[in-house]
Amino acid sequence: MVDIKKLARPHIRELSAYSSARDEYTGKKGIFLDANENPLGSTSRRSYNRYPDPYQKSLKKAIGKLKNISTDKIFLGNGSDEAIDLLIRIFCHPNQDSVIVMPPTFEMYEVAARINQNEVIAVQLTNDFQINLGKVLEDITTNTKIIFICSPNNPTGNSMNRKSILEIVEKFNGIVVIDEAYIDFSRDPGFFDLLEKHNHVVILQTFSKAWGLAGLRLGMAFADKEIIRLLNKVKPPYNVNRSTQSLAMKAIKKAEYKDFMVQQLLAARKILHLELSNLDIVERVYPSDSNFLLVRFKDADKVYRYLLKNQVIVRSRSNVVLCDNALRITVGNEKENIALINTLKNYKA
Ligand SMILES: Cc1ncc(COP(=O)(O)O)c(C=O)c1O
Numbered sequence: 118m119v120d121i122k123k124l125a126r127p128h129i130r131e132l133s134a135y136s137s138a139r140d141e142y143t144g145k146k147g148i149f150l151d152a153n154e155n156p157l158g159s160t161s162r163r164s165y166n167r168y169p170d171p172y173q174k175s176l177k178k179a180i181g182k183l184k185n186i187s188t189d190k191i192f193l194g195n196g197s198d199e200a201i202d203l204l205i206r207i208f209c210h211p212n213q214d215s216v217i218v219m220p221p222t223f224e225m226y227e228v229a230a231r232i233n234q235n236e237v238i239a240v241q242l243t244n245d246f247q248i249n250l251g252k253v254l255e256d257i258t259t260n261t262k263i264i265f266i267c268s269p270n271n272p273t274g275n276s277m278n279r280k281s282i283l284e285i286v287e288k289f290n291g292i293v294v295i296d297e298a299y300i301d302f303s304r305d306p307g308f309f310d311l312l313e314k315h316n317h318v319v320i321l322q323t324f325s326k327a328w329g330l331a332g333l334r335l336g337m338a339f340a341d342k343e344i345i346r347l348l349n350k351v352k353p354p355y356n357v358n359r360s361t362q363s364l365a366m367k368a369i370k371k372a373e374y375k376d377f378m379v380q381q382l383l384a385a386r387k388i389l390h391l392e393l394s395n396l397d398i399v400e401r402v403y404p405s406d407s408n409f410l411l412v413r414f415k416d417a418d419k420v421y422r423y424l425l426k427n428q429v430i431v432r433s434r435s436n437v438v439l440c441d442n443a444l445r446i447t448v449g450n451e452k453e454n455i456a457l458i459n460t461l462k463n464y465k466a
Pocket of ligand 1: 195196197198199223267270271296298299322323324325331334335336
């Protein structure tokens with residue numbers, strides 16, 4: 118077991134969280150004159166004149182039921198981005214501590230660390246986009262506080278080798294963040310089971326991908342109670358707004374629709390993979406456990422500009438390590454995927 122309290126920056130450990138008006142009385146009924154809200158209502162018909170629940174109790178209850186985890190092990194944030202930022206600020210001293218990232222990967226880990234003036238140790242993935250375990254273990258220093266692992270990984274699309282992750286979790290006494298933003302699209306069951314035995318593992322998931330709610334900004338972090346307590350202490354009081362909380366509740370009540378969308382997207386991914394592989398201009402379509410495909414072209418920059426000109430917007434990853442000449446293409450709806458393929462078929466090198 119890792120001593121989480123000791124790992125946290127001392128001033129955070131000792132910080133008393135801001136106590137919002139809604140922390141002190143949790144009942145639903147009453148005359149609420151405690152938060153300087155507008156009692157006359159709001160410009161919307163909904164009760165947006167009232168602050169939202171700072172700890173999102175009902176929503177956490179629903180998520181807890183869905184994921185089979187107790188609510189004190191759940192943190193909800195304004196996207197997973199918020200959890201990434203808070204974890205760095207809780208555990209990493211500016212100008213002293215470091216984090217390990219494994220490029221090519223989601224770039225927010227590095228950006229959030231740099232904002233907090235932390236050293237970023239980049240341990241490149243192997244050529245088959247797997248964790249370079251030996252190098253990761255070798256590069257850990259006494260000041261390394263967080264290791265970020267993304268599985269399935271963005272932008273490569275593949276899942277990370279379970280054995281490597283287990284070894285990192287066993288050997289590293291800092292925080293291991295496993296970002297599972299794309300887990301619903303994976304054959305891999307993910308790493309939720311690690312939470313039971315390892316109090317230094319944080320799993321990130323999001324409503325932005327499979328749930329189709331990127332615009333709401335709702336990210337989840339699952340971890341030991343002590344980590345969740347620290348996250349709650351540092352977060353802004355009302356970090357998940359009222360409409361996000363209520364719309365996410367609605368989505369959870371229709372979770373089977375999320376599963377239906379995932380099935381549709383997986384079927385579309387398969388077709389898209391095949392169609393792209395058949396194009397002369399494509400050198401390789403990488404296998405994917407995500408809702409996107411990493412595609413290596415003969416000349417990605419030209420294809421990228423051509424697609425843009427035709428109002429088909431994909432993500433160029435050409436300048437990212439191990440991704441020369443690669444574009445990352447999100448699986449669209451049927452019409453969008455057909456338009457993409459037809460546009461590519463009309464490309465003249
Ligand atoms: C791996 C990964 N994690 C997290 C996010 C961001 O998630 P959220 O929308 O919950 O902030 C993304 C977004 O693209 C991502 O690719």
